[in-house]
Amino acid sequence: MKTGRLEAFSDGVLAIIITIMVFEIKAPEDASFESLKPVLPVFLTYVLSFVYLAIYWNNHHHLLHAVNQVNGKILWANLNLLFWLSLFPFVTGWMGENHFETNPTAMYGIVLFMAAFAFKILVHFVIKNEGKQSNVGKVYSNDKRLNISLLLYLIGISIAFIQPIISLVVYLVVALIWVVPDSRIEKTLKN
Amino acid sequence: MKTGRLEAFSDGVLAIIITIMVFEIKAPEDASFESLKPVLPVFLTYVLSFVYLAIYWNNHHHLLHAVNQVNGKILWANLNLLFWLSLFPFVTGWMGENHFETNPTAMYGIVLFMAAFAFKILVHFVIKNEGKQSNVGKVYSNDKRLNISLLLYLIGISIAFIQPIISLVVYLVVALIWVVPDSRIEKTLKN
Amino acid sequence: MKTGRLEAFSDGVLAIIITIMVFEIKAPEDASFESLKPVLPVFLTYVLSFVYLAIYWNNHHHLLHAVNQVNGKILWANLNLLFWLSLFPFVTGWMGENHFETNPTAMYGIVLFMAAFAFKILVHFVIKNEGKQSNVGKVYSNDKRLNISLLLYLIGISIAFIQPIISLVVYLVVALIWVVPDSRIEKTLKN
Amino acid sequence: MKTGRLEAFSDGVLAIIITIMVFEIKAPEDASFESLKPVLPVFLTYVLSFVYLAIYWNNHHHLLHAVNQVNGKILWANLNLLFWLSLFPFVTGWMGENHFETNPTAMYGIVLFMAAFAFKILVHFVIKNEGKQSNVGKVYSNDKRLNISLLLYLIGISIAFIQPIISLVVYLVVALIWVVPDSRIEKTLKN
Numbered sequence: 055m056k057t058g059r060l061e062a063f064s065d066g067v068l069a070i071i072i073t074i075m076v077f078e079i080k081a082p083e084d085a086s087f088e089s090l091k092p093v094l095p096v097f098l099t100y101v102l103s104f105v106y107l108a109i110y111w112n113n114h115h116h117l118l119h120a121v122n123q124v125n126g127k128i129l130w131a132n133l134n135l136l137f138w139l140s141l142f143p144f145v146t147g148w149m150g151e152n153h154f155e156t157n158p159t160a161m162y163g164i165v166l167f168m169a170a171f172a173f174k175i176l177v178h179f180v181i182k183n184e185g186k187q188s189n190v191g192k193v194y195s196n197d198k199r200l201n202i203s204l205l206l207y208l209i210g211i212s213i214a215f216i217q218p219i220i221s222l223v224v225y226l227v228v229a230l231i232w233v234v235p236d237s238r239i240e241k242t243l244k245n
Numbered sequence: 246m247k248t249g250r251l252e253a254f255s256d257g258v259l260a261i262i263i264t265i266m267v268f269e270i271k272a273p274e275d276a277s278f279e280s281l282k283p284v285l286p287v288f289l290t291y292v293l294s295f296v297y298l299a300i301y302w303n304n305h306h307h308l309l310h311a312v313n314q315v316n317g318k319i320l321w322a323n324l325n326l327l328f329w330l331s332l333f334p335f336v337t338g339w340m341g342e343n344h345f346e347t348n349p350t351a352m353y354g355i356v357l358f359m360a361a362f363a364f365k366i367l368v369h370f371v372i373k374n375e376g377k378q379s380n381v382g383k384v385y386s387n388d389k390r391l392n393i394s395l396l397l398y399l400i401g402i403s404i405a406f407i408q409p410i411i412s413l414v415v416y417l418v419v420a421l422i423w424v425v426p427d428s429r430i431e432k433t434l435k436n
Numbered sequence: 437m438k439t440g441r442l443e444a445f446s447d448g449v450l451a452i453i454i455t456i457m458v459f460e461i462k463a464p465e466d467a468s469f470e471s472l473k474p475v476l477p478v479f480l481t482y483v484l485s486f487v488y489l490a491i492y493w494n495n496h497h498h499l500l501h502a503v504n505q506v507n508g509k510i511l512w513a514n515l516n517l518l519f520w521l522s523l524f525p526f527v528t529g530w531m532g533e534n535h536f537e538t539n540p541t542a543m544y545g546i547v548l549f550m551a552a553f554a555f556k557i558l559v560h561f562v563i564k565n566e567g568k569q570s571n572v573g574k575v576y577s578n579d580k581r582l583n584i585s586l587l588l589y590l591i592g593i594s595i596a597f598i599q600p601i602i603s604l605v606v607y608l609v610v611a612l613i614w615v616v617p618d619s620r621i622e623k624t625l626k627n
Numbered sequence: 628m629k630t631g632r633l634e635a636f637s638d639g640v641l642a643i644i645i646t647i648m649v650f651e652i653k654a655p656e657d658a659s660f661e662s663l664k665p666v667l668p669v670f671l672t673y674v675l676s677f678v679y680l681a682i683y684w685n686n687h688h689h690l691l692h693a694v695n696q697v698n699g700k701i702l703w704a705n706l707n708l709l710f711w712l713s714l715f716p717f718v719t720g721w722m723g724e725n726h727f728e729t730n731p732t733a734m735y736g737i738v739l740f741m742a743a744f745a746f747k748i749l750v751h752f753v754i755k756n757e758g759k760q761s762n763v764g765k766v767y768s769n770d771k772r773l774n775i776s777l778l779l780y781l782i783g784i785s786i787a788f789i790q791p792i793i794s795l796v797v798y799l800v801v802a803l804i805w806v807v808p809d810s811r812i813e814k815t816l817k818n
Contacts, residue, residue: 059256059306065632066260069639074265074647076713078272081651081720085728104713108706115632130424133299140267140295147272155276233703250447250497257451265456269463321615324490331458331486338463346467441638441688448642456647460654512806515681522649522677529654537658 057118060132064114067136071143072107075100078147096150099162102225103146106166109232110139113173117180120190127179135172141165159218163211166225170203203228248309251323255305258327262334263298266291269338287341290353293416294337297357300423301330304364311381312371319374322367329360350409354402357416361394394419439500442514446496449518453525454489457482460529478532481544484607485528488548491614492521495555502572503562510565513558520551541600545593548607552585585610630691633705637687640709644716645680648673651720669723672735675798676719679739682805683712686746693763694753701756704749711742732791736784739798743776776801 079096082089114135121128145165149158177200181191194200210224270287273280305326312319336356340349368391372382385391401415461478464471496517503510527547531540559582563573576582592606652669655662687708694701718738722731750773754764767773783797 059252061632062253062635063256063260063302065636066257066639067264069636070261070264070643072709073640073643073713074268076716077268077647077650079717081717081724083724085721085725085730087730101710104706104710108703111636112702129303130299133295136263137292137295140264143267144270144272148276151272151274152276157276157278250443253444254447254451254493257448258455261452261455265459268459320494321490324486327454328483328486331455334458335461335463339467342463342465343467348467348469352472441634444635445638445642445684448639449646452643452646456650459650511685512681515677518645519674519677522646525649526652526654530658533654533656534658539658539660543663 057121057124060124060129061115061118064118064132064136065111068107068111068114068139071140072104072111075103075107075143075146078143078150092153095153096147099146099150102222102229103142105229105233107139107142109229110135110169110173113232117177117190120188120193121180121184123183125179125183128176128183131172131176131179135169135176138165138169138172142169154218154222156214156218159221160211160214163207163214163221163225166228167204167207167211170200170207174200174204199231203231248312248315251315251320252306252309255309255323255327256302259298259302259305259330262331263295263302266294266298266334266337269334269341283344286344287338290337290341293413293420294333296420296424298330298333300420301326301360301364304423308368308371308381311379311384312375314374316370316374318370319367322363322370326360326363326367329356329363332356333360345409345413347405347409350412351402351405354398354405354412354416357419358395358398358402361391361398365391365395390422394422439503439506442506442511443497443500446500446514446518447493450489450493450496450521453521454486454493457485457489457525457528460525460532474535477535478529481528481532481536484604484611485524487611487615489521489524491611492517492551492555495614499559499562499572502570502575503566505565507561507565509561510558513554513561517551517554517558520547520554523547524551536600536604538596538600541603542593542596545589545596545603545607548610549586549589549593552582552589556582556586581613585613630694630697633697633702634688634691637691637705637709638684641680641684641687641712644713645677645684648676648680648716648719651716651723665726668726669720672719672723675795675802676715678802678806680712680715682802683708683742683746686805690750690753690763693761693766694757696756698752698756700752701749704745704752708742708745708749711738711745714738715742727791727795729787729791732794733784733787736780736787736794736798739801740777740780740784743773743780747773747777772804776804 210221214221405412592603596603783794787794
């Protein structure tokens, strides 16, 4: 199997997740700006989740770009990643509607952690297939961001039981680590 | 008609079904872990349905990969398959919300059966078009998994009226039969 | 603009409409088969709408296949068609939930009529662009099915005010006219 | 990165937004035409939003068509545009359900403004990448419609606090400015 259809399917799923998540933001019944107030935490969570899914789409694209052939393990590792990403609308809604309380904020971090771990597994099988000397192998063996993210998620989850707002800051910091354009990957791919 | 647009449309429908199904998992109103408890059966059903749809996407891909030309019968057989798969979110929600009671569990099995039967019809028309000596003809005439699955679904549906949990085990067993990578198909296609 | 992106966008919209329509079928709260009874009319309407959208996808594909270049008028005629098709989930839900009463059944027919009329407009602009001597021009100038459908929809809408069930039969007859594989188009395209 | 996957992802998101927006039009519980009356404002808002998203799809297509290579800034500017467009269903629902009251009508205008501004930023980064002497540079440096639209949105938002119906007329006028086929772009691209 070539990567074409896997990419198209993943893109479809990511596009749907990123879009339907907005449906967790329910239009208030009356027209006052006051009535938008309880919607604000859901909106902010939506922004955070939107950025995360955009990062995953971007990283996923970079990763699969370097893949020449898809085997069964890569296929299921990819589906595993999509599964955890598909839980974003649920945890986004739960955390937003409960105004960043402890449990939903910890749960949000758990899904972030599982998605990042699923991405790590996908990277593992891709490198196994392409070889450590391949472009993708070189890029990811030098990239510590994935491990740092996993560690930060664990910290964020733990802190949620003390002060959930700090967890959100941690989740935001991880997002910022990834938004910064990854010049190294582009350089390596160009060689 | 070539298979390109049929594949793209089917992929789109499958990506949407697999993703919007998550909306059956409704975020609980309060923030306690206790409130997640009634959500758990819906979540587990979602996992099962996710795996099933992933299997169908995979098998559908393998099947259409071997097709050179699409005629009207293949087109409608494919739409028939998509129709039964589109009922997954409904039965997933019904079974999950009713905590695996008899009727919803039997109904879930009926939709699984109808989807598998629709796939069998699709295989039939594809082989008729490509010939029994084609790759797809050779692969599927030796593959007994489809018939075994249909039989197991019938058993699962019947058992639901005695002990629905055993039905779930049966449905899970069928899923596992298909998740195991199908080395034979890959071998045959390579020749 | 080439037809590629127009087809891809239309396919995306059609795939989403056909799939999310199933969300009008709400999972009943209890697990008895009795509780499925009020769901049945929604289910039957869903089947009818699924078949209609499948027909539109198929016809749309045949039509755009014959187009070489897209101009602004074709683009907006296509968006007009997608607009009317996007109303299918709404009228499907309204007719199904009200068990085929007069007004929703008439409204369903009106949306069917408007979608068919929008398709006629699209055909008009495509033929204007490609010329009457083109393949698409020859096929559609001899095809009376579109006009017959429009007439039957009008009859169906009128009858809804006397006996809505007969309207449904009329809508079903129109669907069957189109499901029958269109051998003429395939023949003409092959020449 | 080539524009292919960026276009496909954007198309997917736009197709989903334009389609799921229809779900804000909730099927009334009873079958009288009377019961459709409160649905009418939501329907009219839906029509307006549909036209706007169609315009964005069209302009986005023209813009990316002229792009040869995508860099990180274009990628995030594009995601920023998609973010604001993803808020259309929310503001469509809020404005429609509150029958064009002041606050929702102003909010609708704010999202229109932000989306147009996001498009302007995207145009900016595209021109920076392609050069002012490129086709896309020449087209957009002579095109005053984007700035006029931004100005009109600001006027529409302000007027909403006096008479929201006039705001709607303003939003409609901006839409009409863009629906008129853009012959200049086509001419410039042909040279």
